[in-house]
Amino acid sequence: MIEQMVDASARERIAGLGERVLSSELISREQGQWLFDLEDSADVFDLMVWANRVRERFKGNKIHLCSIVNAKAGACSENCSFCAQSSFHQTGSPRYGFIDAEPIHEAANEANKHGVTALGLVAAWKGLNEGQMLDEVCDRISDLAKDGKVRPDASLGIIKNQNVADRLKAAGLECYGHNLESSRRFFPSHCTTHTYDDRVETIGYLKKAGIKICSGGIIGMGETREDRCDLAFSLREVGANVVPINILNPIEGTPFAKNAPLPPLEILKTIACFRFILPRQEIMIAGGRTVNLRDLQSMIFMAGASALMVGNYLTTLNQPVEKDIQMLRDLGLDPDWDKHGFSDQE
Numbered sequence: 001m002i003e004q005m006v007d008a009s010a011r012e013r014i015a016g017l018g019e020r021v022l023s024s025e026l027i028s029r030e031q032g033q034w035l036f037d038l039e040d041s042a043d044v045f046d047l048m049v050w051a052n053r054v055r056e057r058f059k060g061n062k063i064h065l066c067s068i069v070n071a072k073a074g075a076c077s078e079n080c081s082f083c084a085q086s087s088f089h090q091t092g093s094p095r096y097g098f099i100d101a102e103p104i105h106e107a108a109n110e111a112n113k114h115g116v117t118a119l120g121l122v123a124a125w126k127g128l129n130e131g132q133m134l135d136e137v138c139d140r141i142s143d144l145a146k147d148g149k150v151r152p153d154a155s156l157g158i159i160k161n162q163n164v165a166d167r168l169k170a171a172g173l174e175c176y177g178h179n180l181e182s183s184r185r186f187f188p189s190h191c192t193t194h195t196y197d198d199r200v201e202t203i204g205y206l207k208k209a210g211i212k213i214c215s216g217g218i219i220g221m222g223e224t225r226e227d228r229c230d231l232a233f234s235l236r237e238v239g240a241n242v243v244p245i246n247i248l249n250p251i252e253g254t255p256f257a258k259n260a261p262l263p264p265l266e267i268l269k270t271i272a273c274f275r276f277i278l279p280r281q282e283i284m285i286a287g288g289r290t291v292n293l294r295d296l297q298s299m300i301f302m303a304g305a306s307a308l309m310v311g312n313y314l315t316t317l318n319q320p321v322e323k324d325i326q327m328l329r330d331l332g333l334d335p336d337w338d339k340h341g342f343s344d345q346e
Contacts, residue, residue, distance in 0.1 A: 010043045018050030021279050022057050029233055035273045036225040044269045051272035051304030058280050058344065063333045064242075064307035065116045065324075066153065066284070069107040071140070072098045072123035080181075081190040081255040082218055082248055085124040091253035098123065098133065104140055105147070112149035114321045115336055116310060119144065120153035120177055120214075126194065127158030127202075134164060138171035145172025153177060153214065158194060159202045165209035175242065176206045177214040183230035186223045190256075203238050212342055215240040216284070219270055220248035220262045220292070228270055232277040241342050242307060243281050245271060247288030264296045268303040275304025280344065282307040290319050298327050308335075 017027055017035070027035075038044055074095030076085045084091040104121065111119050121140060128134055137156060144152035155177030159165055168176070180199055181187065187196040203213055215238065217231045235243055247267055250257045274283050284307035285300045293300070300308075308328075310321045328335050 010038070010040070011046050014038075014043065014046050014050060017276065018053060021050075021054050021276055024279075026236075027276055029229070032232065032273060032277050033226065033229045035276055036229045036270070038269060041265060044265055044272075047272045047276075048268060048299070048303045051275040052302045054275050054279050055283075055301070055304045055306050059282075059306040061332060061334050062306070063301070063328055063335045064118075064282050064284070065114075065310050065335050066118040066120060066242075066307065067107070067111045067116050067309065067311040067321075068120040068122050068155075069099075069104060070094075070124075071104070071121040072096070072125060074124055076124040077126050078193045079191060082221060082251075084251040084254060086254070089251075089254045091251055093251075098136060101140060101143055104144065108144060108147060108149045111311070114310070114325065116150065116321075118151040118153045118175065120155055120175075122155045122177070123157065125157055127160065128156045128164055130161060130164060130167075134167060138167055141168065141171040141173050151175065155214075157202075158198050159205050162205050162208060165205040165211065168206075169209040169211050173211055175212040175214050177242075177244070178202050178206070179216050179218070179244065179246075180231060180234055180238070181217045182221065182223055183227035184234065185230065186221070186227045189223075190221055200238060203240075207239060212241040213239060214242035214244060214284075216242075216244035216246065216286075218246040218248055218287075219267065220259060220288070221256060222259060229273070229277075232274050235281075236278055240278075240281060242284055243274060243278055244284040244286040244307075244309065245274060245305075246286045247292040249288040249291050261292055264293050267292060268296065268299055271300055271303040271305055284309060298331060301331060301333060 017031055074085045074093050079086055079088040084093040108119050141152045151174050152172055153175045154173055184196045215235055248259055250259050283305045285305045286309040289297055310324045
């Protein structure tokens with residue numbers, strides 16, 4: 001009887017927080033941490049039911065699809081412990097310089113064929129400075145923008161100069177990917193060659209240029225639930241528009257190669273907590289979902305996800321795009337967009 005009373009109390013509190021979020025109220029840091037700390041599976045499923053309602057309230061049945069192209073691979077100067085492309089780790093991942101325009105156009109055509117909204121150019125380097133490389137990057141972005149098949153996005157590392165962000169915007173860049181990766185407290189545990197503040201500063205330059213922000217992180221690196229909660233609230237603070245949640249896929253040769261995988265229910269609970277804290281943002285499930293969630297992948301939408309990265313990742317494989325689209329159709333979700341904007345976040 002005591003256990004039933006405790007369960008009822010948790011269920012009522014989850015429902016109360018859910019009603020507040022549906023009414024466009026923001027939950028507090030303390031309330032968010034309470035959600036992250038839920039243990040009982042019945043409570044987690046209650047949380048997911050409400051997260052699904054929040055997704056439907058602010059996002060309808062639309063699912064935003066995006067894909068990426070590895071525009072410059074390997075030999076990165078940064079020592080991020082999760083990354084196969086770091087020059088500090090011996091992983092055998094591909095290495096090549098900034099690619100020509102043709103492979104990017106091929107990737108855009110492939111994305112457009114499957115109804116994918118955005119194509120992100122991703123480069124394995126510390127960051128982007130003024131000079132010839134910026135000129136080349138802007139040319140590629142301008143070509144994508146003029147072609148009109150996909151929304152041109154990019155993830156090009158740290159920016160230390162407002163002029164760089166302004167140039168990217170002028171070239172036609174609409175959204176820039178720059179993950180905070182983890183909490184400020186945990187960040188030095190996975191990267192020491194640049195700082196958390198470097199990343200926050202980069203986001204500031206991009207926002208000042210009028211570029212939308214795609215920023216999230218990676219779970220399963222050894223962080224605590226408190227770290228995950230801190231990350232979600234930091235993303236709310238910096239004004240992220242798209243929030244990718246990656247689940248660590250341990251790569252042999254990296255310091256995190258032996259990390260134990262997160263239980264699937266813990267992953268789904270994390271997604272639901274992010275939806276409660278970030279009700280209007282696109283919550284995108286990205287790297288690591290196939291290996292970590294396996295047959296539970298479709299439950300990410302019940303947990304509140306409203307976006308999906310499709311196609312292969314930078315150095316690891318994903319399931320076929322056709323299978324992802326069929327999954328969405330089976331769930332009654334709609335991946336078709338004429339042009340995805342961000343007006344639903346205003």
